[in-house]
Amino acid sequence: MPKKKEIFSVSDDLNGIFSNNAAPKAKAIPPNDRMLLTRALEIITRQMEISGNRPRTIGDYERYVTLFIKLTGVNYLDEIDSNKIYEWLSLMDVSNQTKLTRLKCIKAFLSRCHGNGWIDAPFWKKVTIRVDQKIKEGATEKDVKRLLSVLDLGDFVQLRDATAAYLMFKTGIRIGTVSYLEGKHVDFNERLLRLDGAILKNHNQILLPFDDTLAKLLDVLMRQNDQIRKAYCRKNDYVFITKHGGIISNSPTHNNIQKRLNYYAKMYGLKNINPHALRRGFAKSLLSKGANVAEISKALGHSNLAVTTQYLHLDKEEVAENLRKYL
Structure with a gap:
């Protein structure tokens, strides 16, 4: 009769059986081992696929990181700094709104690199680009x-x-x-x-x-x-x-x-x-009838008031007219 220890001991080697479906392990880069941007992109897109991110989002990462490499000539992750990002933005012949969209994608990519332990400090957070916001009208x-x-x-x-x-x-x-x-x-x-x-x-x-x-x-x-x-x-x-x-x-x-x-x-x-x-x-309509921003935010199902204020964007004439009530 086999001993209990033998019953619970599996002799077959099953290590790696799920390796094709497992997310790649994100390890910190050893001091003398530089991470290629293409390799970082490969690992991160794989992580995103397994996490269930939308194909369009993953496609944006691939498109804009590849564009970054092409325009700046940067090949390694440790070569990227704020100046390189600003250089990349200056090389694009597109509107500031389009630049902002691409910048957000690069920032998100670098944030994932930071989360994987490949970058020490989030230097990219200070990189900004000015865009005049268009007021989106609401239906009346x-x-x-x-x-x-x-x-x-x-x-x-x-x-x-x-x-x-x-x-x-x-x-x-x-x-x-x-x-x-x-x-x-x-x-x-x-x-x-x-x-x-x-x-x-x-x-x-x-x-x-x-x-x-x-x-x-x-x-x-x-x-x-x-x-x-x-x-x-x-x-x-x-x-x-x-x-x-x-x-x-x-x-x-x-x-x-x-x-x-x-x-x-x-x-x-x-x-x-x-x-x-x-x-x-x-x-x-709720705002004009006296509802406060917190109530409107709850009704819209927003997670924070900042999003709600975007919906309530008022033009200069509306602000002046509202302020007149308090004179």
Whole structure:
């Protein structure tokens, strides 16, 4: 009879069986062993792939680090300093906004190198580039009413799109949340959206009130949904569905509602009819009605107030008019 020790002792050598799927080990560089930038990029992109980063993000790392090597002639990680980064930026014949985008990517790459122990001090954090921010307008009540007035609410698709637009303007929810909104989230008795963390970007539960007009639109739309699902034998409880009863795509480039809103904006010459503008319009509307920034931030589901203030960007005339109240 074998001893217990022998039973739990595995004789086969399984070391390295998962080596092809394991993330590369990020070890600090020995003093006399210099890290090639191409090697650092190879390891970091592999780490990102296994961590589940988006292919587009990984592609940006590869594109801009490769561009950095090409323009500056730098091959080793320890050759990079603030001056080299500024030199790289000066060699690009693009707008400052584009430079800023590329700079953020290089900074993120260097931060990962720092996290892997390959760089001692985060010198890149002090590298800056000035960009004049364009004020992104939010939708107004007038913009939304114009949209609703030109749409045929007797047509299912147009009713769906109108309801989605009005919903985003009146509650501030993201287009991604709209796609996953279900009947269980709509409380008609209390006139509340009861949103659970599963469908929100920050994963925190939130309650958002809605008005009678939105209640009417949602009620009609949801009853119409039932007929469509029955006709096409679909089983789901989504509030916004395709004309064949399926789920609305949540992809930014293929989202049915987002594409339709862009179509309406061009067809009817409408301003600020897109998900971001509707969300900003919701924030500005709350501010104009007396809500404080903390309340608006909670309603938008932001993790910090700095993001909220970007949504509430006021032009010079608005600031002057607001200050006049305190004279």
